[in-house]
Structures are given as C-alpha cells and as structure tokens.
Amino acid sequence: MSPNRNRTILLVEDNANDVELTLRAFEKTSIASRIVVARDGEEAIQYLLAGGTASTAASNEVDGAAANRDPLPALVLLDIKLPKIDGLGVLRRLRADTRTRRLPVVVLTSSKEERDVITCYELGANSFVRKPIDFAEFIDAARQLSHYWLGLNEMPPGLDDGD
C-alpha cells in the first residue's frame, strides 16, 4: 500500500450521534484514515465542488489538519436523509460534474428501501450499505469499507495522488 495514498473520507451525515459512532467505528479499523464531516448536502457539495475550501466541514476534521484547499477525498460516505439537499441530490450533482464523476461514493444509510437502492445505483453510487443497529456489526462494516475502498480498490486516475 502506497504511503502516499489518499486516505481522506468525506462523511456526509446530519445526526451527531451517528457521526460520533461512525468516527469511533473507523478508529477501530487498522487503516488510518482522515475523516471530514459535512452536516448536510449543501456543505458536502460546497466542500467537493466549490473550490474545495473546507469551511465548516474543516472544523470537524479528526486530525485537525486544516488546509486552504483540500484535494478530493478518496471516498464519500453519503447518508440519504439530509437537511437542505438530500443524499440523492448530492449524488446527482456529483455525477453531473466532470471532477467528481468518478469519485467513489458509498451510500451509508438507515433503510434498505428497494426504491432507494435502485435510485442510488441508477444515479451512479458505487455501493449501498445499510447501517446495522448492532454496533459490533457496524464496526465490522466500517472495517470492511476502509479495507476495501482505501486499500484493495484501485482508485480512478486523478484521485490517488494523496496529500
């Protein structure tokens, strides 16, 4: 695994408890990642598309490393039910923009309503994961996600140059 590999994850989640639990779950994985949080769809789009300034999202960085201009993350963990612009809206915007068209997006949400699953894939999600209620299972999911997306998976060109 390249030491230069981009290991930033953008977590798009409005529920503070879920943010906390997700951060704890990813802490327990063996791959050190840097997690940036966006509290709603608008923030996520701001962070990813509008010049890359981390604004409010930067204050939630785990390692506190504020930067004037962040590169795109290696992975986006996207909730569906979000204030302002929902997850599907975010996904639609990302796939419409040439810079983020190939950005790996994993939908991480409470439900597995069939129409949500279908819509997400149709809009170009790379994966759909349901958050389990059992925290032990959630930790396992976080571990598998980071191993796969930050390790095993080959990044699309242009996203793998790291920081």
Next chain:
Amino acid sequence: LNPAVLIIDDSLTVRMDLGESFESAGFERVLCSNLAEARDALVSRPFDLIILDVLLPDGNGVDFLRELRTIPRTAKTPVVLLSTESEIPDRVRGLKTGADDYIGKPYERSYVVGRSLELLRKAPPPADAAASSNGARTSTTVLVIDDSAKFREELKFVLETSGYRVVTAITGEDGLRAAVDARPDAIVVDGVLPGIDGATVIRRIRADAALRSTPCILLTASEERSGELEAFDAGADAYVRKEEDSQVILARVTAVLRSAANFSSVGSTASLLGPKKILVVDDSLTYLHEVAAQLRQEGYEIICAHSGEEALELLAVQIVDCVLLDLQMPGLSGQETCRRIKASAALRDIPLILHTSVETQQSMIDGINSGADDYIVKSSDLAVLRARVRAQLRRKQFEDENRNIREQLLQKELEVVAANSARELAETRATFVEELERKNSELEAFSYSVSHDLRAPLRSIDGFGQLLLEDCAGALGEKGQDYLRRVRESAQRMGELIDDLLQLSRVGRAALHRDRIDLSSIARGVFDALQQKDPDRDVAIRVQDRLLVDADAGLMRVIFDNLLGNAWKFTSKAANPRIDVDASWEAGSAVFAVRDNGAGFSIEYADSLFRPFQRLHSESDFPGTGIGLATVHRIIDRHGGRIWAESEVGRGATFFFTIPPGRPAALG
C-alpha cells in the same frame, strides 16, 4: 343459386299449377305424384322446401312428414302441408307433427308461394339459397316509375350518387314489367300515370307472390287526401309529396329499405307485408263457406273452425293474422272464446272481429266488453266485411310497426341508461382507485419514514451502550454491565420488529410479478444462508426437485425465509433435526409442504397462527417477532392460494400451501 322446392301431390292440376308458380318465383322445382317418387327425389338431392299433400295414393302425408323429421337431412327443412283435409283437427295434427304451415285446398297460389318465401327467409336452408328469388346481386336496386323525364332523371341522379342502382320506367305497365325483370329492392312510383295509376301498380305488386314484399313508395300531389287513402289501401309503405326535395325521397327510400330489412330479420314481424291467414269461426257451414270464398278472393288463407273450442285448439299451435268470430254458437260462446283469446298473452294482439246476426245495442256492448276489436252484423254487405278485415289487418300492421319503433326507441333509451350507469360506475371506480392510491402513498411515506427515522435512535442506543461498556466497564460494575446488555438486546429486538413490520406492510402493497419459478432452488438457497449463519447446526435437509409454480419470485423467497427459518429455529432442540420440502397432488392442484420434526405446537392454536404478533413459544425458548407467518399468509393470499398447518407438541409441524396457476390475484 336458386332455392329448390319438392312438390308432392297426386293431382296433376295442382302439380302443374304450383310448379309454374314456384318456377316463375325463381325456384327450381321437382314434381312427384306419390311418396315413392318423393323418397327417390329426396335421395338424389337436397331441397330447401317441401310442399306435401296429405292424401296420397301410397300413404299419408302426415306420416311421411313424421318420417322426414327423423332424417337429419330433412329434419329442419320447411314443410308446408297442402290438403283438402283442412278441418281444424287435421290442421292441428299436421302442425303438431312438425309442419311449418298447413294450407287448405282450394288454395290461393300467390299465398302458397308467398308463404313459402317467408318460411325460407325465416329459416335459411342449408343450401346457399339466401339470395332466394333475387339471384346474385351486388348493389341495391330501386325502380323509379314516373312519366316526367325531368323528375325521373333528377331522382335517378340523387339515388345513384348514394350508391343505388336505378331502373326507370315511364308507365305503370312498363314499371310492372321492369319489376319482374329487375326484381328491385324498392319501388318509387308516381300516383298519377298515363294508363294504370300508381295505386294500381302497387296493388298488382302486392298480388304478385314474388314481388309482394318489395317496399313501395307512392309519390302524391299535395293536399290530395283521397288519393293518399287509396294508395294506402293498395298497400304502399310510404308516401312522399311530389314537390318535396329529392333528398327527402332519398331519405324515405333508405328508411323503407332499412325497415324492410329489419322486418325480414325479425320473425314476428316478417308477415307485415306478406300473406295473411284468417281464422273464421262459425257454427253455420253455409255461412263459413260463403265468407271463406269471399275472403279468399282477397288473397288470404282461410282456416275454418266450427266452434270456439276448435278455434282455441288451432290457436294453441298456430298464430293467425285475424279472427272472425261468430257471437252465437253452441258450446263455447263467441263472447267466451273472445275473452279467452284476449286473456292469452301470445294471442291478445290478434285482431278479432265479432260477427253476429243479432243487431242489438246490448250484444254490441257485450262483444266490445269481452275484448273484440270490431263488431259487424251478418246482414251487412260482404264488401263491408272485406273492408273491415282489411282495416283490422292494417291496424295490426301499424301497431306492429309502431311497436317496432317503440321497441327501438326503448332499446336506445336503455342503451343510454346503460352507458350512463357504466360511466357513473367508472367514475365511482376512479374515485375509489384514486382514494386507494392516496392511502397507499400515505402508507408508503409512513413506512419509509419508519424505516429511516425509527432505526436511527436504536443505533445510538446500541452503539453508545457498547461504547459505555468499553470505556466505563469498571465504573458500571457487574450489575450495570448486565443492565446495559439488556438495553442493547432490546434495541436490537426492536430493530427486528421494525424490519418485520415493514416487510409485512410491503408484501401487501408491492405489485405482483408472476413468473414460472422453481421453489426447490429458492428453498435450497435459503437453507444455504441458514447453514452459513449457523455453521455448527447439523440438520438433515431434503428438498424435492422441480417444484414449479407461477408466482412472484421475491415473495416466494420471503415465504421460504420465514417457513424454513421457523423450521430451522424450532428444530434447534431436536435430537435428529430434519426438514423436508415437497409437494403432493390433491384434487388436481399441487399442495406444497414444509415439514420439520421440531418443537411443534398444539393444534388448537392453529387458527391464530397466521395473525400478526401471535406467538406460541416464549421468547426465551425460541425468539421471534410473531410477524413472519402473517407475512407468509398475506403473500399466499395475494397469489390466490391457501395455507394451513398440522402439528402436535413435541412431534414437529407441517405447513401446507397452494399457489393456483396463472390467474394473477387482483392488486390490493
């Protein structure tokens, strides 16, 4: 192809006379003088119609008729009995044996041919003689008879523009010749012509057996009431004033042709323009013969009855067009006979004229009171009798036409009413569907919100509980840790409940997609998943191959998830657990079964088994939400099938279900 008639009569005169009449009406005819000849003729070729004498040198016509009715080839061929034996008992016997008509001798030849044509129209014979006397023709022909060249050509132009073929004639005599040659579908004739006038032309047409049913329209000069009445009497179907626009005449021609077509297709009104049959009832033979002779001159077929009883006996087997009834008779009186005829639904429309020698006001009142349509004294001139009969027949004809029109109007009204109620029904239905869709989408939104929002707090309860255990285990102590575990278990159990409830609600609403699917492979897939989750379990599994159904694959998977999941769960404490999936045939349809040798349940609870939240085991023995079987039941229901269970405590359980083939269950 011309229709073929077989005439069987031992009288050479009759054979020649009828043979000639039928031939000129366009028939092919075969003449036989006895039954032996007739049998030979019938073997050689099929006939569309048989005219049969009753008294024959080698047998009786009625017996021969009985024979004909038993042979498939002639079982339905119209047969007209023609005999001097024309008393009521003879007629009743012949008609009951299966004759289509019974005509007495002496006969009116035009009546015999006209009646025969009518019978052929009513029951088209197997031989393709539908074209009957008209022969093959491609378009509808109208004969226009008028001495004014301008008018003739103008009408010809209008009719031809509308697709009619037009034949014209200048005089009545020319017109009649043209009618014989061209066999028109309708005739338009001017009332005033050089030589014979229009009314006479129509009267002659009506007297001709082959032409009598041709619709005729008479053109009259304005305000000429007497001419119109005369024409009406001659038998015209419609009258148009000559100064009317030619388009009006065209409309009349179309209407007349249409109603003529209607009449010939409706059996009961087929005789509107056709030959008439009159029943004369009188105890005086002399008088009977006198009246019969007079009326026969008019072209009617006359049936004589000597008493009221005889008249009723005949009317039971044959409908007539008019009844002339003597008021004073031994036995059943005229008044009583009249009352009985008018009391019968099938007979009450037949015009009935009472006839008596007593000219008192009282007898007239009695007669009318008993339901007679007219009343005439015997001392009257016979010409008056003829006129009265004609008037009654005409009245009946008008009534029939009016009834036809009324029925058509009523039919149209009924159609409008039916269309309205169909529309209302559709509207009501649309409202219900709309309401149902609204409810459905509300429910959809509700369950969507449940699946998202109700689970998030549960995740927090479980997650922070775990973190609490990790970070503060020491501070909690043994007891605190145990409580926290219970908190987490409850959260997880509530998560399962939510999932199961959502599934129950979803299987009730989701659209059904039926395909031919293999339940065996679905069952094996579910067993694999169960084994993977529980690798230490050792269950003997047997799944019958190729259990095929027409069903929704996703929902069948839900059924087996639940049924096999239950079997898996309830065999967990069995010594040698085994689960079988198979099918048997009962009353022509497949009954699928999932059998286990697990904990089982008491059969007295079998009814409540499929109700949501109904559980038969304690949570600590066998955990579960109690929603699974309700979900299974709803899925089977939506496929139009049935599910039931058999079990005994400690001896396992078997769940049976059916999925009827093909027919998709209605949505919702």
